Amino acid sequence: MTTAIATQNGPSRSGGGGSGSLYDVLELILDRGLVIDAFVRVSLVGIEILKIDVRVVVASVDTYLRFAEACNRLDLESGPNKDPGLPDIVGSVTESGARGKTKGALAGAAETVSEAFRSKTGDDDKESAPRRRTSSSASARRRSSSSKEDDE
Amino acid sequence: MTTYVYAIARADDLDLPEDLTGVGDPARPVRVVKHDDLAAVVAEAPAGIRPKRRDLMAHQRVVDAAASNGPVLPMRFGSLADDDGAVGKVLDERAEHWRERLSALEGKAEYNLKAVHRTDAVIHQVLAEEPEIRAVSDAQRTAGGGTHEDKLRLGEMVAAAVNAREKRDAELVREKLAGHAEAVQSGPGSQAWIADLSFLLTAESAGQFLTAVDELARDHPHLELTVNGPLPPYSFVEPATASAAPAV
Numbered sequence: 001m002t003t004a005i006a007t008q009n010g011p012s013r014s015g016g017g018g019s020g021s022l023y024d025v026l027e028l029i030l031d032r033g034l035v036i037d038a039f040v041r042v043s044l045v046g047i048e049i050l051k052i053d054v055r056v057v058v059a060s061v062d063t064y065l066r067f068a069e070a071c072n073r074l075d076l077e078s079g080p081n082k083d084p085g086l087p088d089i090v091g092s093v094t095e096s097g098a099r100g101k102t103k104g105a106l107a108g109a110a111e112t113v114s115e116a117f118r119s120k121t122g123d124d125d126k127e128s129a130p131r132r133r134t135s136s137s138a139s140a141r142r143r144s145s146s147s148k149e150d151d152e
Numbered sequence: 153m154t155t156y157v158y159a160i161a162r163a164d165d166l167d168l169p170e171d172l173t174g175v176g177d178p179a180r181p182v183r184v185v186k187h188d189d190l191a192a193v194v195a196e197a198p199a200g201i202r203p204k205r206r207d208l209m210a211h212q213r214v215v216d217a218a219a220s221n222g223p224v225l226p227m228r229f230g231s232l233a234d235d236d237g238a239v240g241k242v243l244d245e246r247a248e249h250w251r252e253r254l255s256a257l258e259g260k261a262e263y264n265l266k267a268v269h270r271t272d273a274v275i276h277q278v279l280a281e282e283p284e285i286r287a288v289s290d291a292q293r294t295a296g297g298g299t300h301e302d303k304l305r306l307g308e309m310v311a312a313a314v315n316a317r318e319k320r321d322a323e324l325v326r327e328k329l330a331g332h333a334e335a336v337q338s339g340p341g342s343q344a345w346i347a348d349l350s351f352l353l354t355a356e357s358a359g360q361f362l363t364a365v366d367e368l369a370r371d372h373p374h375l376e377l378t379v380n381g382p383l384p385p386y387s388f389v390e391p392a393t394a395s396a397a398p399a400v
Contacts, residue, residue: 024380025264026208028350031340032386033228038242039157042201042230064307067314070275071289071306072297 155233156197158182158214158226159384160243160250163191165222174214175207182214185236187243190250193218194239197232215384223257225250226384253389260352262388263361263381264339267325267347269318273374278313285309321375322347328368332361337387346375350387358382 035041156175163186173179176198185192193214201207208229215226233239243250279286288306292298298306325347330336332353339348353361362379369377 024266024378025212025383025386026205027340028262028264028383028386029208029212029226029229030203031228032337032350032389033226034160034231034389035228036157036231036242038238039227039231039233041228042203042232059311061304063311064304066307067275067310068289068292068298068303068307070272071279071285071310072293074272074276074279 153235154197155185155194155236155239156180156201157231157233157239158193158195158211159218160190160192160225160227160254161218162222162254163189166191166193166218167221168193168217172214172217173210175201175210177206179210182217185239185243187240188247190243190247192239192243193224194233194236201230203229212384219384223254223259224384225253225257225389226386228386253391256391257352257385257388260334260354260385260388261358261382262350262385263353263358263379264350264383264387265325265329265347265365265380266339266345266378267321268345268376269314269321270374270376274314274317275310277317277374278310282313285313317374318346321372324372325349325368325375325377329361329364332357332364335388335392337392339387351381352385352388353381 158174163184166184168182168184172182174182174195176195180195180198182193182195185194195214211229215224218224219226233242279289285306288309292302292306295302297303326336326349329349329351333351334354334357335352337350339345339350351361358381365377365379369375
């Protein structure tokens with residue numbers, strides 16, 4: 001059995017050496033799997049670091065300010081006929097090549113905005129599909145959160 | 153000598169690469185403990201092993217190799233037996249159970265799906281769908297951004313709306329996908345994601361499942377969906393209990 005990552009664009013290998021997709025399942029290896037009473041388990045002290053919340057913490061002042069700022073930015077072009085799922089705004093990020101009429105390009109537009117919002121550079125992987133870039137940027141954040149653990 | 157246990161499988165199914173190594177630094181060579189038709193994939197346990205990423209990945213690599221020819225029961229990371237004899241004893245004492253579980257998981261794999269919101273896309277959706285919030289936002293922009301308190305108030309309104317959509321979308325994801333799977337389990341990272349679900353799928357249902365994920369992503373572009381699979385069935389090694397059964 002081979003580990004592969006399948007995105008919404010169809011099954012595909014994860015980019016950048018393959019460890020990205022594996023990282024997403026480390027929690028399964030830690031928290032799932034067979035436990036046998038006759039065996040002991042190694043101490044999991046410090047494991048919380050691996051489980052840092054990747055989701056936006058919704059109830060915080062920082063988030064409120066970010067959301068308010070996003071409203072200021074986003075609704076400039078959101079007329080009633082716009083698809084709410086496809087924010088049509090570029091801001092200072094210039095990836096005009098990703099904008100166009102196809103499904104993939106529309107995803108690219110959403111991606112561009114989302115990267116701008118996260119203040120990620122995302123300039124290391126322009127060849128790959130837009131959605132996968134999103135996934136890898138999310139993974140990268142988590143990887144960096146957990147790197148402390150490895151550096152101990 | 154303490155023995156690290158990776159997985160239980162049928163002895164005849166195992167065909168591990170000769171140079172396969174597992175956890176530890178240096179990585180310890182992997183070997184097989186057999187008992188009748190059953191086998192455990194094991195290695196010498198390094199002293200002081202901790203759940204570092206490198207070792208977690210090594211664990212996964214060994215379990216993956218064990219699963220190349222047939223069903224496996226992956227152990228949780230860091231399972232240690234006193235020695236090989238203790239491993240053989242566990243294979244023997246619960247042999248019928250292991251055989252039953254291996255049969256139940258034959259030809260099936262775990263697919264883990266995680267969902268998050270694309271932040272700007274979901275805020276865009278909130279502004280389009282909630283006239284009250286849109287009005288407050290418009291007023292503040294007209295006023296040049298509003299005061300700090302104004303921004304907090306708007307942000308809090310948006311946050312509540314986003315929160316409601318997280319719950320709504322979690323139900324949506326499960327509802328659209330659970331029907332393709334033989335079993336569904338909530339993933340351990342449930343709090344970190346809008347949805348973190350593991351699905352037990354056959355090769356055939358996996359195709360349908362991935363198509364359904366595609367459709368979900370297409371119909372709801374504010375959702376960022378990541379599927380990992382096929383994986384060894386970490387979340388399905390034991391029979392589903394009533395409380396863990398898929399809520400369809």
